[in-house]
Amino acid sequence: MRIFTAALATETNTFSPIAIDKRAFEASLYARPGEHPATPTLCTAPITVGREVCAREGWTLVEGSASWADPAGLIARATFEELRDEILGQLQAAMPVDAVVLGLHGAMVAQGYDDPEGDFLARVRKLVGPDVLVCAELDPHSHLTAKRVGAADFLVAFKEFPHIDFVDRARDLWAIAVRALKGEIKPVMSVFDCRMIDVFPTSKQPMRGFVDKLYQLEKTEPGVLSLSVIHGFMAGDVPEMGTKIIAVTDNNAAQGAALAEQLGRELFSMRGTFMVAQVDEKEAVEAALRAPKGPVVIADVWDNPGGGTAGDATVILGELIARGVQDVAVGTVWDPIAVQICFAAGEGAEIPLRFGAKSAPLTGDPIDKRVRVRKLVRDAQMRFGESFAPFGDAAWISFDGIDVILNSTRAQSFDPSLFSALGIDPKSRRILLIKSTNHFYDSFSRIAGEIIYCAAGKPYPNTPATTPYQKARRTIWPMVENPWAE
Structure with a gap:
C-alpha cells in the first residue's frame, strides 16, 4: 500500500x-x-x-x-x-x-x-x-x-x-x-x-x-x-x-x-448544563484569598489564546494588584514588544514597563510598573500531553510580590511546565493565574489546591444568543429556545 x-x-x-x-x-x-x-x-x-x-x-x-x-x-x-x-x-x-x-x-x-x-x-x-x-x-x-x-x-x-x-x-x-x-x-x-x-x-x-x-x-x-x-x-x-x-x-x-x-x-x-460555573474577577480573587490551601488556580477562561484571543487581557491581574495580593505567578501575558524590551534590558535589569491589554477593547488596562527582569528564555515551550507547545521568546518579570511571564508567541496555559520553563516553581505559589478554558485542567488539577473559573472582560464572543453573527444560522439553540419546532 x-x-x-x-x-x-x-x-x-x-x-x-x-x-x-x-x-x-x-x-x-x-x-x-x-x-x-x-x-x-x-x-x-x-x-x-x-x-x-x-x-x-x-x-x-x-x-x-x-x-x-x-x-x-x-x-x-x-x-x-x-x-x-x-x-x-x-x-x-x-x-x-x-x-x-x-x-x-x-x-x-x-x-x-x-x-x-x-x-x-x-x-x-x-x-x-x-x-x-x-x-x-x-x-x-x-x-x-x-x-x-x-x-x-x-x-x-x-x-x-x-x-x-x-x-x-x-x-x-x-x-x-x-x-x-x-x-x-x-x-x-x-x-x-x-x-x-x-x-x-x-x-x-x-x-x-x-x-x-x-x-x-x-x-x-x-x-x-x-x-x-x-x-x-x-x-x-x-x-x-x-x-x-x-x-x-x-x-x-x-x-x-x-x-x-x-x-x-x-x-x-442536556443543553446548558455542561460548562462549569464561572465568577467575575472580584469574586475570583476573593475566593482565592479564602482558599485554605494553594496553589489556587484562577483560570481566565475567555481570554484563551486557544480560542483565538490575544491572551493579553489584564482584568484579573488588575484586580490582584488593586487588592495588594502577593505570591502570585501569571502565565502568560502576550506582549511581544514588552518581551523585546526585556531582552534588550537583560536579566537582572530593573526597568519601567508597560505591558498587556493592547489587542482589543474590554480586556482591561495596560499595566505600568517598575519591574525586575528575572529570566529570559528563547523559544520557550511547555508540555501538552505527548507533545510540546511553543510560546516563543519569554520573559519572567516581577514586581510587588507578583511574577508575570510575558510571551511573544500566543499560547494558552496547557501545563505547569510553562512556569518551570522560566524557572518558577508553580507549586510554591499561593495563586496561579492562567489563560485557558479547559485544556489546562488535566495537568493543573494535579497540583491545584483549588480551581476557580473566571469570566472577566469580553475578549471572546461567549454568549451565542447575543453574539452579532453575520453568517451563522440563528435557528439553533440558544438563539432559539426550540429549534425542533416547525
Whole structure:
C-alpha cells in the first residue's frame, strides 16, 4: 500500500482582530515533507502515528507538509491557498496512492473561504478520484460541513476536552483505515445535526458520562467503528456552525443514522448544563484569598489564546494588584514588544514597563510598573500531553510580590511546565493565574489546591444568543429556545 499523509490546521476566531499569515504557521509549526518531528502537535498526530502503522504493515508512507498556527483571526487568502496548494502538489507528485490520511482542525476560516477544509478535502477527492480512501482527524471544536462529509470516507474527532486523546484518536483513524484497505470493513459515515451550540468540557458531568458512553458503544455495538461529537466553535461565524454527531459504521448507514440521532437528541436534552460555573474577577480573587490551601488556580477562561484571543487581557491581574495580593505567578501575558524590551534590558535589569491589554477593547488596562527582569528564555515551550507547545521568546518579570511571564508567541496555559520553563516553581505559589478554558485542567488539577473559573472582560464572543453573527444560522439553540419546532 502507498499512503499519503499531511496536515493543515488552525482554529479561527472570526471575531479576533489578530490576522494570520504564513509567519504565524512558521512560529508554531511549518514542517516540509519528512521534517515533522517525532512528537505530534495537536492536529498532526496522523503523521506520527502513520509512521508507526506503515512501518508495522510494511507500507509506503509519503509525507506532505504539516502546518499548524495557534488560533487567531482570519487567515490571509494567499497564505491558505499557498499551504493548500503545496500539499495538493505533493499529493499529485505521490500519485498513485491507495489512501489519503490527513490531520485537520476543522475550524479554519480564511479570507474568501468560509469552509477551507471543505475546499481542501473536495480538491483532494477530485485529485484521487472516487475509489481512493480519504479520511481525516478533526478537533471537536470545528464546523462539520456537508462539503467535508461529501468528500471524505470517514472522519474521527478527539473525544476529550481537554484534548488529551489526540494521539489515541489518530490511532483509531488509522486502525479503521488499515482494516478498510485490507478489505475487512467498508466505513460509512452518518451525521446528525443537534441544532445547538454549547461548550462541552469532558472533565466534569454530564459530558464525562456521555463520552464514556461513546467509548462503551464503540466496544459493544456490532458494526460501530467510531463515534464523535463535533462540539462546534461558537467564535466561528460561518453558515454551518453548530454541534453534530458522527457515527462511522461498517457499511450500515441506517444503523449509523439512527444511533447518531439517538445520541444527538440525548446531548440536546442536556443543553446548558455542561460548562462549569464561572465568577467575575472580584469574586475570583476573593475566593482565592479564602482558599485554605494553594496553589489556587484562577483560570481566565475567555481570554484563551486557544480560542483565538490575544491572551493579553489584564482584568484579573488588575484586580490582584488593586487588592495588594502577593505570591502570585501569571502565565502568560502576550506582549511581544514588552518581551523585546526585556531582552534588550537583560536579566537582572530593573526597568519601567508597560505591558498587556493592547489587542482589543474590554480586556482591561495596560499595566505600568517598575519591574525586575528575572529570566529570559528563547523559544520557550511547555508540555501538552505527548507533545510540546511553543510560546516563543519569554520573559519572567516581577514586581510587588507578583511574577508575570510575558510571551511573544500566543499560547494558552496547557501545563505547569510553562512556569518551570522560566524557572518558577508553580507549586510554591499561593495563586496561579492562567489563560485557558479547559485544556489546562488535566495537568493543573494535579497540583491545584483549588480551581476557580473566571469570566472577566469580553475578549471572546461567549454568549451565542447575543453574539452579532453575520453568517451563522440563528435557528439553533440558544438563539432559539426550540429549534425542533416547525
